Amino acid sequence: MRIVAAALQPKIDEWANQRPTATSPSALVGQQRALSALQQALSIAGRYAHGFVVTPAGMRTYDVLNEVESKQQWLHANKFDWVYVANPESANEPLCVNLPCGKANDFLVKLWELLQADVSVRAPLRDFILETFPSDRVAKYIELIIDRTFDDLPGSELATVIVSHDENEPFMLCDRVTEASLFGSIRLQSVEGTISSDLHLIEAGAVLKANGGVLAIDAEELLIQPGLWRKLKYILRTSEFHWPQPGDANIAAYYQPEPIPVHIKVLLLGERDIYAQLRELDRDFDNLFPYLADFSSHYSLQNAPLAPYFDYLSYVERESAVLPLAADAYAALFKFVTRITDFQTELSLDTIAIMQLMREACAIAQTSASKEISASHLQQALKQRHDRDGYIAELSRRAILEGQVYIATEGEVVGQINGLTVITAGGHEFGEPTRITATVHYGDGDIIDIDRKSELSGSIHTKGVMILSAYIANVFARNEAMALSATIVFEQSYHEVDGDSASLAELCCLLSALAEAPIQQGLAITGAVDQFGRVQAIGAVNEKIEGYFELCRTRGLTAKQGVIIPAANLSQLNLSDEVIQAVADNKFHVYAIEHVGEALELLTQTEQKQLYARIEQRLNELQQIEREVPWWRRWFN
Incomplete structure (x- = not known):
């Protein structure tokens, strides 16, 4: 049958006329399946309840996770400040204590006052510390040093703060994964020819900084680093973080801080192919990461109303920092977002692609001193893009026109x-x-x-x-x-x-x-x-x-x-x-x-x-x- 002209494109004009007067910018439009999976993962504690997040091309991961955090927080989050303190019984095995969020520096001040005070008058200050900083580890450490002085402690340092944060800190994103950025490190120093380490040389990585909360890790970056995946699995299985030995095999330096208990929710971010390979090749993966949050790259008008998509476009417009869209620009924009998906009833959620078009059209509008982006600006931007990419197509067509083909x-x-x-x-x-x-x-x-x-x-x-x-x-x-x-x-x-x-x-x-x-x-x-x-x-x-x-x-x-x-x-x-x-x-x-x-x-x-x-x-x-x-x-x- 012959197709009429009206059927050769989506109903873009009809959609454009449905634009609401007010919108609520959101990056999570059309992601109910993924949000449901994340809600399930964030409502459960335990070692075997982590998630894998499928991130399609063009999705601004940080924006999405930030909005998820504002709506669906981990119900079992329990964050602490962590401090390493000098161990009076071993110079190379410092002890760790946990404190309420934001109280690490206050604790160190009181600890300093306690050690400065005479042993006979320390009881009131000890009681104050135990009441202000309720923690079994604090109580155990205070009991250990209650009758000791600075001279009884090894080294020249009393303590160092490893992790300190506020109660309402968002999730942590580790998208540049190295052993040091993920697990931290212990550096070495040379003093009078002797190589050693000390409290101030202990640096926490993302696992400890996010301890008690949610850690998002780029799966591809993690897997291309030899040994990091196995080490992460061990931490998740045992719920305990052990520090690696400082230096390399050629340097004999023993320094072993006390392991830190880990209570964390991990979200791996990656493509669907990586998820499939992990399920196939790693027998532990299904146990540790049972929740799949599959974010979509399309918004289907067959399964959802059009109105929420305007909220998504409003979010993209806000993040693009461009001139406002004119009324006639929406039809041209709908034509572009459906062309990306290859379906008349599927709208693209490729944020970066839409942002690029908006910014290019905005530059054209600003050149013509316009105060808004119109359909002609979007069409001109697309034409310029077609001209940039069309050289090979032009050569191919020329060969046919000249009779070579x-x-x-x-x-x-x-x-x-x-x-x-x-x-x-x-x-x-x-x-x-x-x-x-x-x-x-x-x-x-x-x-x-x-x-x-x-x-x-x-x-x-x-x-x-x-x-x-x-x-x-x-x-x-x-x-x-x-x-x-x-x-x-x-x-x-x-x-x-x-x-x-x-x-x-x-x-x-x-x-x-x-x-x-x-x-x-x-x-x-x-x-x-x-x-x-x-x-x-x-x-x-x-x-x-x-x-x-x-x-x-x-x-x-x-x-x-x-x-x-x-x-x-x-x-x-x-x-x-x-x-x-x-x-x-x-x-x-x-x-x-x-x-x-x-x-x-x-x-x-x-x-x-x-x-x-x-x-x-x-x-x-x-x-x-x-x-x-x-x-x-x-x-x-």
């Missing part, structure tokens, strides 16, 4: 068809037509794929050729073998051909050659096909249509040109304004089909029954000739 867009030819491919160069995709030809000859029913014979066919393309061969055999050779063989090839293709999106074009080309029915060269076609002739969806449908349209427009539109696509791809159409206008003016056409028969009728302007009857008649004639030829002549021939 032969592509016919007018007339009709038997056994020749314009298929549609997509080229990816430097991250930029563009559509490019390719000429497919087929010939038939007397034989035993084989279909020879020249690209496969010359080792230029990928495995998926080879599968597609086998499927179309099966369709032809199912239709025309159920009872006896065909006395006809065929060859098929992508003309002027000098690199590997892969994918099954050209299998429909190849099948139509073969049937055209078998029926000796000419194909309209103004029509290009894309689609995969199954063994029953049903047409299946393909990728990059917009790029393919626009690539062929650009070639036809440059040569001059004839009103007989167009593209045939699978009906399953209708929900992905989001074409440029130029294509939509040409379709509206009846100068270019887009057809959607569900079966190969529909494609053949459009391409050959002949009914499917007549075409198949001509093929059957030709095959019957060849079968009759084959029966009349003696077997020995067929053998030697």
